[in-house]
Amino acid sequence: MATALVFFVYIGMVVVTVPSFVERELDGGEFGVGLTMASFAVAAIVARPFLGRLTERFGRRALMMAGALLASVATFSMAFSTELWHVMVLRGFTGLGEAALFVAAATLVADLSPANRRAAAASYFSVAVFGGIGVGPLIAEAFIGSNDDYSAAFLAAGVLAALAAVTVLGVPRRVDRTAKPAEGRVPLFQRAALAPGLVLACGMAAFSVFMAFAPEYSKSVGLPGAGGLLLVYSLVSVSLRVVAAKLPERLGAHRTVTIALTFLTAGLSLIALVPEPWALWAAAATIGVGMAFLYPSLMANVVNRVSEQERSTALSSLTMFFEVGTIVGGVALGAIGEIASKQAGFLGGALMALVGVAVLWQFVVETPFDGADGAESTELAAPLPACDPA
DSSP: OHHHHHHHHHHHHHHHHHHHHHHHTSOOHHHHHHHHHHHHHHHHHHHHHHHHHHHHHHOHHHHHHHHHHHHHHHHHHHTTOOSHHHHHHHHHHHHHHHHHHHHHHHHHHHHTSOGGGHHHHHHHHHHHHHHHHHHHHHHHHHHHTTTTOHHHHHHHHHHHHHHHHHHGGGSOGGGOOOOOOOSSOOOSSOGGGHHHHHHHHHHHHHHHHHHHHHHHHHHHTTOSOSHHHHHHHHHHHHHHHHHTTTHHHHHOHHHHHHHHHHHHHHHHHHHHHOOSHHHHHHHHHHHHHHHHHHHHHHHHHHHTTSOGGGHHHHHHHHHHHHHHHHHIIIIIHHHHHHHTOHHHHHHHHHHHHHHHHHHHHHHOOOOTTTTOOTTTOGGGOOOOOOOOOO
8 A cells, every 4th residue: 555655646746747748838739638648548458468467477566566667767758758759658658557556556455355345455455546646736736836847747756656666665575476377378358357347447538537637627717726626536535435445345336336427427517517616626526426436346346256366367457447448538538628628528528427327237247245244244255365475
């Protein structure tokens, strides 16, 4: 969690710095912002099917450290970018780094969690993820300042990514593991992740519109920037993931994720229809509720349907849809925002969230642990095998 917290503070810095840099310094427009998001996402999608196998072969710690170091080098290089294609290439490398760190860390969390508490464990783990994303934009905006010093922001972010690599050394070797070879060849993509992944992609497409357009749109309605909005979103999301961590197991995947997507729809619709500062603050809190409950239930649903040897591959397959959603939100909805307006882009995101609800109820199969209270159903959980010290 410490590694994820530091790394996602870095992610939060880059998330707000790149769109503003592309629009203001490189004159890339909304579509240019979408292309940088897509390059990040495409690189991560291509890598994720192989990251599961690499995690099993070299261990969770090695992949976490390699991902953080790769992201650090790429972000340092962004400080010297002068063309849009430079940023696109470097965002591709940061996508590889983020994917490696997240898959390895999320797999380790799943390793250490009983089957009937995996959604709660994912909630606790993502406190670090979303807490970092909430703090990062404020730090980035402080470095950018009134002089638009984007180089300073990129250099500071690169230092944080390198620091995340150092914190990996604090992960005890005794909890690291490589899985025993599976009988037969483990596929690069786990079919159990397909339907939950499509739901996740719909939610992420909606959320990516908020992240991409909020920095500039907030200024058009009288706010100084999006740092405060992203902090509100993060505080709401993090708080709910702590105090309501057991809720996904009690409600089940269908009801929990429906709540998440409904709140995402409401928040984006509010931004699109009411161009006032108060509406953005209310929408940021509403979107925070939605994102608090989107991922944990889907992660637990997928992991509980595969064997231990397939766990990292299943997680790499599921988390691939983070980037699938980002491409849809960044390119398709970004193009809508460029051609029509940012409000039209926000409404497109709300529609994607509603599509996710339909896919959820039609195709996602609930597991025996969905809807089971972790405090009352421990007899359902088979004990995990002991970690191999080697």
